[in-house]
Structure formats: structure tokens, C-alpha cells
Amino acid sequence: MQLVVNILVLASIYALIACGYVLIYRVSRVLNLAHGELMMLGAYLLVATASGLSNSPVAALLLALALSLVVGGMVYLFLMRRMTGEMVLAAVLTTVALGILLRGLILLIWSASPRHPRDMLGWENPVFTLPGDARISLYAGLLIVSTVVVYGALFLFLRFGRWGMRMRAAGQNPLLAAQRGIRLHAVFALAWGLSTFTGATAGMLIALDSGLDSTMVMIGLKAFPAALVGGLDSLAGALIGALIIAAAEVGVIRFIDPLLADVVPFLVLIVMLVVRPWGLFGTREELDRV
Amino acid sequence: MKFKSMIAGIAVVYAAPAAMAQDTIKIGLTGALTGPVAGTYAPAVEGLRLYLDGVNAAGGIGGRSVELILQDDGAEPSRAAANSKRFLTQDGVVVMINASLSSTYAPAIAEAKRAGVPLIFSASACPPEVFPPADPNLFCTTGFGPKYDSQAALAFIEATDGTDVQIGFQAMAIPVSRGEIDYAETLAGEMGMTPVAKEITPPPAPDYSPFASNIENAGAEWVWSWAPWVAQVKTFEALRRLGWEGDYVLYSHLEAEGELERIKDAGLYAIGANAMFSEGLPVMEEIASATEAAGSSYEANQMTEGWIAGMVIEAALSAAEDPGDAASVRDALSSVSVDTEGLRGGPLEWTEDNHFRTVQSYRVYRWNTDSGQIETVRDWTSYDVQ
Amino acid sequence: MSLLTVDKLEVVYQRAITAIQGVSLRVEERQIVALLGTNGAGKTTTLRAISGFLGLDDARVTEGSIRFRDTQLENRPPYEITRRGLALVPERDKVFPNLTVAENLAVVPSRTSGTARKMEERAYHFFPRLTDLRRRTAGLLSGGERQMLAIAAGIMCDPDLLLVDELSLGLSPVAVEELTKSLVAIRDELGVSILLVEQSATVALGIADYGYVLENGRIVLDGDAQRLRDHSDVQEFYLGHTGSDRRSYRDVKQYRRSRRWYG
Known part of the structure; x- marks a missing residue:
């Protein structure tokens, strides 16, 4: 049972992060390699709001979440927007530069010491015992819940929301979308905002569960195979990809050798790239555009 | 306010060439000041910087001030190598310090050996070469010792x-x-x-x-x-x-x-x-007040490693015949004995063939x-x- | 004042290639204007210049002007131009293939808020067939249905001027017939002007009030529809009437030379 819980928690972490890669890739074909940094920034935003609003922890959390949405939008409006019309590679390299910048900035502002936003907010992290004697902490459980909620909401939004449809439309054909009067910059900014928001949600919950330090960047990178395995332009794919990678990783830790844990996601990825390079749910045609 | 000291540190690095005085003693430090593992090294580097600031404020070593040149290597071997080269060819340092992941050791050690400049590991794991029989150029002040x-x-x-x-x-x-x-x-x-x-x-x-x-x-x-x-x-x-x-x-x-x-x-x-600060020894009070005065972003109790490295460097420079000469400083380091004032379980002593310490507590x-x-x-x- | 006035327009692609040069044309209120020309004559470029380029097109209007009512439109982004009442039905990629018919219409932002429903009803009014296809994915539509959807989406933009690029290309005569009727109905009922780019002069001059002939990036001939239909060159080169006496190649060259620098 504990095995299943461990898989679900890890899958949730990967899925929450991976959907950020997918959102941005889907609308703009840009691989956001600063996603790990943006997610970490989100978690540090919680540290910032928590130190300012330690009396009203819920407000601090909500404010941090709102800020992450704004930050993502700002990243597009002030940086990535200038890259539209340039080669995709140039835009991807811009995100790499952004990542380096953010890492430095975070270090300057918050230093490299580990932080514990949960203690700052004065919250506990009780552990629940599930049937089968599996245990799960509150925030690990919230990670699973958030993943379900975020994916459900994103699905409904993209399916039925007018702006969600516009995001899909702009992803398919930005020129036609523009010709129909859709403000591309608004759509892209929204995608960046949502992507940062979901990443930051993951970052904050991980930080609340087990603390925050600068290694969080690498967690963002580890979620990348999940997005690729599922197919970079498919949300459902990201979810399934996250489950596959998490199951493989936890299984290997449990039954084979914990040393391989780091390699497994990339191993699965390589197998996938050989067998089906566009991912489980990705569209084949999308691959040509990369 | 918090990161003022950090900025000041960076400013020192870049202002250094302009303000280069003939008689400063230069020390080059390459460390993981940024990157995922920075949390382990940056506070120690901060401690060393504060200690040397204190030395300079008190008149330096025999009237000569000590200039600590900080270079970030982000725990990457290639950058550590470039930093070491820079220290040796451009800055002319008498001591190099490594405060980074062990993957950066090989290039740093190679450079140090080639130039005959002593290399001190502080806050980073001690390499086997500092244990008896020690390499003449390599030293380690770091608290933890394998085995x-x-x-x-x-x-x-x-x-x-x-x-x-x-x-x-x-x-x-x-x-x-x-x-x-x-x-x-x-x-x-x-x-x-x-x-x-x-x-x-x-x-x-x-x-x-x-x-x-x-x-x-x-x-x-x-x-x-x-x-x-x-x-x-x-x-x-x-x-x-x-x-x-x-x-x-x-x-x-x-x-x-x-x-x-x-x-x-x-x-x-x-x-x-390392002793914990709950003990409240005088030296700990000293570190705490230096930390506060500098407005550092790290807790005083994280600076012990850097402070001890500072003590060792001060002792060696003071004992050296010519603190501006690398060989002379290396000889002084080989026989250094530093009273750690309670930060460790005893004095830190090096001998000709033991550059880790004679007693570990x-x-x-x-x-x-x-x-x-x-x-x-x-x-x-x-x-x-x- | 004309609804749309294009004056001595020049478009350069990739900062080096001049696609059209000195193109001038006008569209009056409630008018259907045809822009004729062979492949590569510059028709699509003209329409794209009017409807706006994106950064990824790497194209610019380098000279001349495009005035719509009383605003200059050159080098504005497409979404801004569309919101000013100028909608384009492009030649290729005219619908979002992975979206359903209803979604294709729903993504269009209203020009004036609160009119989305009214616009939708209007679109289905002109193309009742789309009502049954609402839930169908646009990629699965036939060519004619796709064109309908594209024009319907154009109407959703609530335009004063509709730009249609290649109405008849690849469609059956029956479908074309139906579409041209719809265009006329749209003009008559909504008072929308239409600038129609066509390879088939028969189709275009059948419904147009006025026409322009574009060749090698330049306007070589214009006039009201009747005049163009009667013009011998148009008859020969665009309407496919060979006439009684066959003309030699030299005469063709003559015709081209004499029409140069029209606009």
C-alpha cells in the first residue's frame, strides 16, 4: 500500500510540474526550460508572503498563488513577447537565460539557506494512516488532490472556456487566431501565467511538505521526461507520463536499486523516443515543428 | 538590506583590480556560491570573508591587508578550473581556497600543483591527499573527515x-x-x-x-x-x-x-x-556580532567553517617569512597550529605529512x-x- | 470617402524580396470588389498586407498606405485590424482543424461586448448547414463546408469589410454557386463590403461590382465588372474565351508592356 501512495505522490509532483511544460508548448511551441526556476520562484514567493503575512497564513498562500500567476504573465509580456517571430530555438535559449537569471536572483534575495514556509505559517503537517497501513502526510495528500483539481479544471477550461478554446486555437494556428481577432499576446501571457501557477502550486506544496532549498530546480528538470513521454502537447499525456515515470522510479527504488532512481525517468524517456518519438498522446505532426 | 553584504562582496571582486595596492596579500577562493548546492558552501564563504574583514580592520598582516577574491564556480569543474587559472596567472594569489563540490577538486588540484601554490579545502570534503602522507600543496580545514x-x-x-x-x-x-x-x-x-x-x-x-x-x-x-x-x-x-x-x-x-x-x-x-552556538563561547559572540554588523543573510551558527579557515589563514600568513610569497606561506601552513577557541574540540595542527589535523574530535x-x-x-x- | 483605400502599396518579404509594388485599389461601402490575377500575381500578399502581418511572417509594408475609414492600417497586427472591422477568410488553413464547428465560431472575440450570441445566430443564418455540423471536428469537413465555416467565422468578427481569399479554389461548381449566393446575401442583408480575391474571373465578375487585375505584383487593369467582362484581354486570359482570331505571343507582351505602372 505504501508503495502505491509513494507512486501517487511522486506522480502528482511530476504531473503538476509537467502540465506547465505542456501548456506553454501547446500554445507557442516553445519549450520553457526555465520552468523549474519559475516553480522554485513560486515556492519562494510563499516564503516572502509568509514572512509578511504570518498572521493570516491562508491569505499568504493565496497571495503567493496569485503572484505566481502574475509573474508568469509578466515573464511573457516583458521577455518572451520580444521573441515572437524569432526562431523557436532563440526563444528556448531565452528561457535558459531566464532560468540562470532567476537562480541568481533567488539566491541574492533569499540566500541559499533552506527555508520552511510551513513553520513560518505556523501550520502542522499531520500524517494520516490509510487502509493497508500506508501513511501520507497532509501536504503530500494535498499534492494528489491539487493534481486532480488542476487537471480537472484545466480540462474543463480548455474544453469549454472561451479563453481555453482560444488557447487551443492559437496553439494550432496563431496566424489564423490573430486574423479572427484573438489577441495572441493575451493568450500567450495567460498560458505562461497558468503554467507558472501550476508549477508554483507544486513548488509550494513540496516546500510546505518537506522544505525549500535551491535543489528544487532539479526537481523541475526531472518532471520534464514525464511531459515528453506523454507527448509534449497533450495534458492527458502528461498525466499518464507522470504516472508511468513515477511507477517506474518508485518500483526501481523498492525492488531493484535506489541508485538507479535518478536514471529511470530518462531511461523511460529514451525507450519512448525510440519507439514513439512523439510521445504517448502527442501528435506526430507536432514533432516536425520542433 | 539582507543581501547588501552579498552585493558588497561582489563589488569587492570587481573593484579589486582598480584598487590594487602593491602590498595587498591576495587569496583566491573558488566556491559553489550559486547553484543547487550553494546552501552548503555560501555561508562558510561568508564566514571567511567576515573573518578576513576583521583581520584587515585590525591592521592586516604586518600592515598589509588581505584581499579575498571570490569567484563563483556553481559547482562546475570547468568553471573551477578557469577560476584557478585566473587566480594564478592574473591575480597572483598566495593561497587558493576551494569551497565547492568534490567534482571541482581535480582541476583545482592540478593547477595548484603546477604553480606550487597552496590549496586549502574549507567547507568541502577533505580529499585523500591531505591525509598522511600529505601532498605538500594541499590542506583541509573542513570539519568532517571521512572514516x-x-x-x-x-x-x-x-x-x-x-x-x-x-x-x-x-x-x-x-x-x-x-x-x-x-x-x-x-x-x-x-x-x-x-x-x-x-x-x-x-x-x-x-x-x-x-x-x-x-x-x-x-x-x-x-x-x-x-x-x-x-x-x-x-x-x-x-x-x-x-x-x-x-x-x-x-x-x-x-x-x-x-x-x-x-x-x-x-x-x-x-x-x-564543530561546536554549536548554544554554548555561547566568546568566539561565538564575536562571530555573531560580526554577522550582525555585516547584515549577513546567513545565521552566525553557519559560519564556523569559514571562521576556522580564516583563523588558519591568518596564523599562516603571520608566521610566514614573506606572506606575499606562495612558497613561504606553504611552509608556514605545514606547521600551523591554531587555537580554535572552542569552535572545535581542540587546536587545529598540521605537520609536514599531515594536512588534515593531528587530532580530530x-x-x-x-x-x-x-x-x-x-x-x-x-x-x-x-x-x-x- | 471610400471604405478602404489602398494607395501605392509595396510589400517586402524577409527584408529583401519585393512581393508587390504600387498596388492601389478602393472598396466602397456595400460593394463587392474582385481582385483578379494568376498564381503568384500578388493577390494573397495584397490581402495579407491589408489584414495585417505577424512577426512570424517576416513581411512589412515598406511604402504606400492602407486607409480603412479614417485610420491607417499598415503594419498593424491582425487582431487589431480585425477588431476595427476588417475580417479575412484566408486561402489555406482557414479553420482550426482540431476544434469543432461550434468552437471555431466561439473562439472569435466579439467586437462589441455582449453580441456573441447574436453573431452566432447570424453565422448560422447564412450557413444553415453548419447547424447540423456543430459538433463535428472542423478537420473532418468537406472543402465546401470548410469554406462555409471560414466565412461564418469571418462574419462572427462583425466586419464592415470581408476579405475573401480564393473563394472557389478546389470546390465543385455547385458549392461555389452556393457560396457566391451567400456572399451576395451577406452584402445585401448586413451591408458588408467584400473584397474577393479569385483566380476564376467567371466566378468573381459574376457577383462583383468592380474589379482589378493584378499581374507580377502590379495592378494592370481596373474597371466596373461589366467593363472588365467585355475587355478583350480579360476575356482571353481570365475568362478563357479564345475569340475568333488567334493572337500571337508578341501581342501578349505588348499588352503587358502597355499596362505597366498603372497604379
Whole structure:
């Protein structure tokens, strides 16, 4: 049972992060390699709001979440927007530069010491015992819940929301979308905002569960195979990809050798790239555009 | 306000060439000031900087001020190599310092040997070359010492609970950490303990529960963890979340004091060579006031490693015939003896063929849930280094 | 004042290639204007210049002007131009293939808020067949249905001027017939002007009030529809009437030379 819980928690972490890669890739074909940094920034935003609003922890959390949405939008409006019309590679390299910048900035502002936003907010992290004697902490459980909620909401939004449809439309054909009067910059900014928001949600919950330090960047990178395995332009794919990678990783830790844990996601990825390079749910045609 | 000191530090680096005075003594430090592992090294570097600022404020070494040139290597070997080259060819430093991951050692060591400039490891793991018979150019002030740490930790477990224990191990997937834990596993077997689990976590694990589950399932009563701080403590916290009730010994890195206070768990023991600030020694007060004056973003209790490195460097420069000459400083370093004023269990002494220290001492701390403060569980225990 | 006035327009692609040069044309209120020309004559470029380029097109209006009512439109982004009442039905990629018919219409932002429903009803009014296809994915539509959807989406933009690029290309005569009727109905009922780019002069001049002939990036001939239909060159080169006496190649060259620098 504990095995299943461990898989679900890890899958949730990967899925929450991976959907950020997918959102941005889907609308703009840009691989956001600063996603790990943006997610970490989100978690540090919680540290910032928590130190300012330690009396009203819920407000601090909500404010941090709102800020992450704004930050993502700002990243597009002030940086990535200038890259539209340039080669995709140039835009991807811009995100790499952004990542380096953010890492430095975070270090300057918050230093490299580990932080514990949960203690700052004065919250506990009780552990629940599930049937089968599996245990799960509150925030690990919230990670699973958030993943379900975020994916459900994103699905409904993209399916039925007018702006969600516009995001899909702009992803398919930005020129036609523009010709129909859709403000591309608004759509892209929204995608960046949502992507940062979901990443930051993951970052904050991980930080609340087990603390925050600068290694969080690498967690963002580890979620990348999940997005690729599922197919970079498919949300459902990201979810399934996250489950596959998490199951493989936890299984290997449990039954084979914990040393391989780091390699497994990339191993699965390589197998996938050989067998089906566009991912489980990705569209084949999308691959040509990369 | 918080990062003023950091900015000032960077400013010093860039202002340096312009303000180059003929008689400054230059020291070059390459360290992981940024990057994922910066948390382990940056505070120590800050401590060293504060110490040398103090030396300069008090008139420097024989009237000559000491200039610390900080270069970030982000824990990347190529950048560490470039930094070392720069120190030697461009800056003309008399001592180089490495405060970074062990992967940066090889290029730094090669440069130091070629130029005959002493290289001190501080805050980073001591390489085998500093142990007897030591390489003439390499020195190490860092608190933790491979093998001795495990000997001391296992001796502590034996003294507390005997040898009839099931013991688990935790390491991070980097060579130093794995090597140490492999050694500890063998040693525990020789001592009559029962090693039941050995979990090696990758440097960034999103969730430590899968690893912790293995340790718990194996039925470990004690765990000895020797890895970078994050891996040690997150494995412990994951174990506790799983309902594990055993005792956990980890190495007391510079984050330890603050973290023991945060976690408040009587089953969490930190073993290490540095004294904790709860003791309130005069030297600790001094570090605290220097930290406060500089408006540093790190806690004073994280600066011990850097402070000790500063003490050693000051002692060697003062003792050197010509503190502006690398060879002369190297000779002075080879016979240095520094009173650590209680920051360690005894003086730090180097000899011709021992550049680690002649005696290594350990203390064990934990959080006392009754008194609500950190207590010493086992006082200084010394090991002769051969 | 004309609804749309294009004056001596020049478009350069990739900062080097001049696609059209000195193109001038006008569209009056409630008028259907045809822009004729062979492949590569510059028709599509003209329409794209009017409806706006994106950064990824790497194209610019380098000279001349495009005035719509009283605003200059050159080098504005497409979404801004569309919101000013100028909608384009492009030649290729005219619908979002992975979206359903209803979604294709729903993504269009209203020009004036609160009119989305009214616009939708209007679109289905002109193309009742789309009502049954609402839930169908646009990629699965036939060519004619796709064109309907594209024009319907154009109407959703609530335009004053509809630009249609290649109405008849690849469609059956029956479908074309139906579509041209719809265009006329749209003009008559909504008072929308239409600028129609066509390869088939028969189709275009059948419904147009006025026409322009574009060749090698330049306007070579213009006039009201009747005049163009009667013009011997147009008859020969665009309407496919060979006439009684066959003309030699030299005469063709003559015709081209004499019409140069028209606009």
C-alpha cells in the first residue's frame, strides 16, 4: 500500500510540474526550460508572503498563488513577447537565460539557506494512516488532490472556456487566431501565467511538505521526461507520463536499486523516443515543428 | 538590506583590480556560491570573508591587508578550473581556497600543483591527499573527515545502544558520500551490528518517501546518514512521516543547529567536529556580532567553517617569512597550529605529512524536548589521525 | 470617402524580396470588389498586407498606405485590424482543424461586448448547414463546408469589410454557386463590403461590382465588372474565351508592356 501512495505522490509532483511544460508548448511551441526556476520562484514567493503575512497564513498562500500567476504573465509580456517571430530555438535559449537569471536572483534575495514556509505559517503537517497501513502526510495528500483539481479544471477550461478554446486555437494556428481577432499576446501571457501557477502550486506544496532549498530546480528538470513521454502537447499525456515515470522510479527504488532512481525517468524517456518519438498522446505532426 | 553584504562582496571582486595596492596579500577562493548546492558552501564563504574583514580592520598582516577574491564556480569543474587559472596567472594569489563540490577538486588540484601554490579545502570534503602522507600543496580545514566520522558515529551508537542493533544507512549518489557509507557499512558489520538497509538517494529527489519506506521496511532501529544536509534531513523527515520511531544520526553540517531547533526531535542526533552556538563561547559572540554588523543573510551558527579557515589563514600568513610569497606561506601552513577557541574540540595542527589535523574530535548534539534546547549528548571524543 | 483605400502599396518579404509594388485599389461601402490575377500575381500578399502581418511572417509594408475609414492600417497586427472591422477568410488553413464547428465560431472575440450570441445566430443564418455540423471536428469537413465555416467565422468578427481569399479554389461548381449566393446575401442583408480575391474571373465578375487585375505584383487593369467582362484581354486570359482570331505571343507582351505602372 505504501508503495502505491509513494507512486501517487511522486506522480502528482511530476504531473503538476509537467502540465506547465505542456501548456506553454501547446500554445507557442516553445519549450520553457526555465520552468523549474519559475516553480522554485513560486515556492519562494510563499516564503516572502509568509514572512509578511504570518498572521493570516491562508491569505499568504493565496497571495503567493496569485503572484505566481502574475509573474508568469509578466515573464511573457516583458521577455518572451520580444521573441515572437524569432526562431523557436532563440526563444528556448531565452528561457535558459531566464532560468540562470532567476537562480541568481533567488539566491541574492533569499540566500541559499533552506527555508520552511510551513513553520513560518505556523501550520502542522499531520500524517494520516490509510487502509493497508500506508501513511501520507497532509501536504503530500494535498499534492494528489491539487493534481486532480488542476487537471480537472484545466480540462474543463480548455474544453469549454472561451479563453481555453482560444488557447487551443492559437496553439494550432496563431496566424489564423490573430486574423479572427484573438489577441495572441493575451493568450500567450495567460498560458505562461497558468503554467507558472501550476508549477508554483507544486513548488509550494513540496516546500510546505518537506522544505525549500535551491535543489528544487532539479526537481523541475526531472518532471520534464514525464511531459515528453506523454507527448509534449497533450495534458492527458502528461498525466499518464507522470504516472508511468513515477511507477517506474518508485518500483526501481523498492525492488531493484535506489541508485538507479535518478536514471529511470530518462531511461523511460529514451525507450519512448525510440519507439514513439512523439510521445504517448502527442501528435506526430507536432514533432516536425520542433 | 539582507543581501547588501552579498552585493558588497561582489563589488569587492570587481573593484579589486582598480584598487590594487602593491602590498595587498591576495587569496583566491573558488566556491559553489550559486547553484543547487550553494546552501552548503555560501555561508562558510561568508564566514571567511567576515573573518578576513576583521583581520584587515585590525591592521592586516604586518600592515598589509588581505584581499579575498571570490569567484563563483556553481559547482562546475570547468568553471573551477578557469577560476584557478585566473587566480594564478592574473591575480597572483598566495593561497587558493576551494569551497565547492568534490567534482571541482581535480582541476583545482592540478593547477595548484603546477604553480606550487597552496590549496586549502574549507567547507568541502577533505580529499585523500591531505591525509598522511600529505601532498605538500594541499590542506583541509573542513570539519568532517571521512572514516573518522563513521568511526565516531558508530562508536556513539555502540555506546548508547550496544552492538545488537539493526542499522540502516543513507548516502547521496556522489562518490564521497557513497564511499563513506560503504566504509561505515563494513565497519558496522565488523563491530557486530546488523546492517539492514543502505539507501543512496539521487542529488535531487522530489520525494524521499520511497527511500525512507525501504529503510523502514528493513526494520532499522538506527540510521547513520552521511551526505549533504538536505539529503540527510529530508530522509529523516520522510521516515518520521512514515511513522518510523528509530534513532537517526547525521553529520552536523553548518545547517545543523538551526535545523535541530526547527525539527525538535529527541531521536535526531547530530555528530560533528564543530561546536554549536548554544554554548555561547566568546568566539561565538564575536562571530555573531560580526554577522550582525555585516547584515549577513546567513545565521552566525553557519559560519564556523569559514571562521576556522580564516583563523588558519591568518596564523599562516603571520608566521610566514614573506606572506606575499606562495612558497613561504606553504611552509608556514605545514606547521600551523591554531587555537580554535572552542569552535572545535581542540587546536587545529598540521605537520609536514599531515594536512588534515593531528587530532580530530567529535561531539554529539540533539534537541532536548524537556528543556526545549539543544543539549550535548556526548562530549568531545578524540581520534588521533594517522 | 471610400471604405478602404489602398494607395501605392509595396510589400517586402524577409527584408529583401519585393512581393508587390504600387498596388492601389478602393472598396466602397456595400460593394463587392474582385481582385483578379494568376498564381503568384500578388493577390494573397495584397490581402495579407491589408489584414495585417505577424512577426512570424517576416513581411512589412515598406511604402504606400492602407486607409480603412479614417485610420491607417499598415503594419498593424491582425487582431487589431480585425477588431476595427476588417475580417479575412484566408486561402489555406482557414479553420482550426482540431476544434469543432461550434468552437471555431466561439473562439472569435466579439467586437462589441455582449453580441456573441447574436453573431452566432447570424453565422448560422447564412450557413444553415453548419447547424447540423456543430459538433463535428472542423478537420473532418468537406472543402465546401470548410469554406462555409471560414466565412461564418469571418462574419462572427462583425466586419464592415470581408476579405475573401480564393473563394472557389478546389470546390465543385455547385458549392461555389452556393457560396457566391451567400456572399451576395451577406452584402445585401448586413451591408458588408467584400473584397474577393479569385483566380476564376467567371466566378468573381459574376457577383462583383468592380474589379482589378493584378499581374507580377502590379495592378494592370481596373474597371466596373461589366467593363472588365467585355475587355478583350480579360476575356482571353481570365475568362478563357479564345475569340475568333488567334493572337500571337508578341501581342501578349505588348499588352503587358502597355499596362505597366498603372497604379
